[in-house]
Amino acid sequence: MTADSTPALVQNADADTDGPAPAGPSAARGPRARNTKAYLQYVAAKIAGAVVSLFAVLVTSFFLFRLIPSDPVKQMTGGRRVSAEQLESLRHQFGLDQPLWKQFTSYVGDALTGDFGTSFQFHAPVIDKITEALPATVLLTGTAYVLYTALGIWLGTRTAWRNGSRSDRFNTAFALTLYSVPSFWLGLLLIIVFSVGIGPIPGMFPTGGLESGGETGFAYVIDVAHHLVLPVITLVAVGYAQTLLVMRSSLLDEMGSDYLTTARAKGLRDDVVRRKHAVPNAMLPTFTLMFVNLGHVVAGQILVETVFSWPGLGGLFYQGLSVPDLPLVQGLFFVFATAVILANTLADVLYPLLDPRVGR
Secondary structure, three states: OOOOHHHHHHHHHHHOOOOOOOOOHHHHOOHHHHHHHHHHHHHHHHHHHHHHHHHHHHHHHHHHHHHOOOOHHHHHOOOOOOOHHHHHHHHHHOOOOOOHHHHHHHHHHHHOOOOOOEOOOOOOEHHHHHHHHHHHHHHHHHHHHHHHHHHHHHHHHHHHHOOOOHHHHHHHHHHHHHHHOOHHHHHHHHHHHHHHHEOOEOOOOOOOOOOOOOOOHHHHHHHHHHHHHHHHHHHHHHHHHHHHHHHHHHHHHHOOOHHHHHHHHOOOOHHHHHHHHHHHHHHHHHHHHHHHHHHHHHHOOHHHHHHOOOOOHHHHHHHHHOOOOHHHHHHHHHHHHHHHHHHHHHHHHHHHHHOOOOOO
């Protein structure tokens, strides 16, 4: 080979497009940059969808509660005799004498700034009432959420891994039964048995409320925990059943996969195959369910809070419906829906990080 032929060989090598891509910064920006761009587009689409959903909720919350066949001004008078002039004055005070379109535009403009108006029955800003009741709801539903999520995943994994066993049949049947039971009915049953007392079983827990009053320090914590027991059990019983069924179904779908057979063939113990291979892949549907339920931590449980007279957002919503207190129920409805929408959006954004097939 002569020196004159060397440049030709180099030129031919550079012109060969079928060879491997040259190493360097341009190669590093290839597939990774495209994946990042696709992911950002996916996230932008999900956020845009969430914004549209929030605006739809804002519109729905205004018109939905105006379909209730009741005059909120007359309800506020408590059945007392009130002159027509006084009723008109109240309507003017709360802006109910304005045309519907003007009420709507005022509501949307104020809501976008966080102002949901003044409560008819409490004569206080709606946002203040929501802020006051929010900690009680988060305490109740947050405690239940942690317990039923952990219990449902643990039992769902065990029942699926022992598919067809006696414990699997019992746990699945019990979960299906609890999942079909209305939460308010279960709450009333627990009150009858463990609060009022029945037969040889004495009443051990309070019938409702957050506290008995008069307690401070550690005694106050114990008092609140005592009041939490029955409503938390009610929420855990229904919530864990749903999580167990989803986790069990997902793990059963994974158990016949080839990669589990390969893992066993390598000599891995059965519990290692379950924990490190099967469960992480089966967690994807349960992961979505966890975020859906996370939105309900703020949205609360209206029926359970009402049954146990819990001073949270659910009980406040029930009070607002009884009038109807339009600003209060509109504000609460928007907060409930916003919590669920944001939780779902967060799940959509994080899901591609667990499963790269999503968002491409």
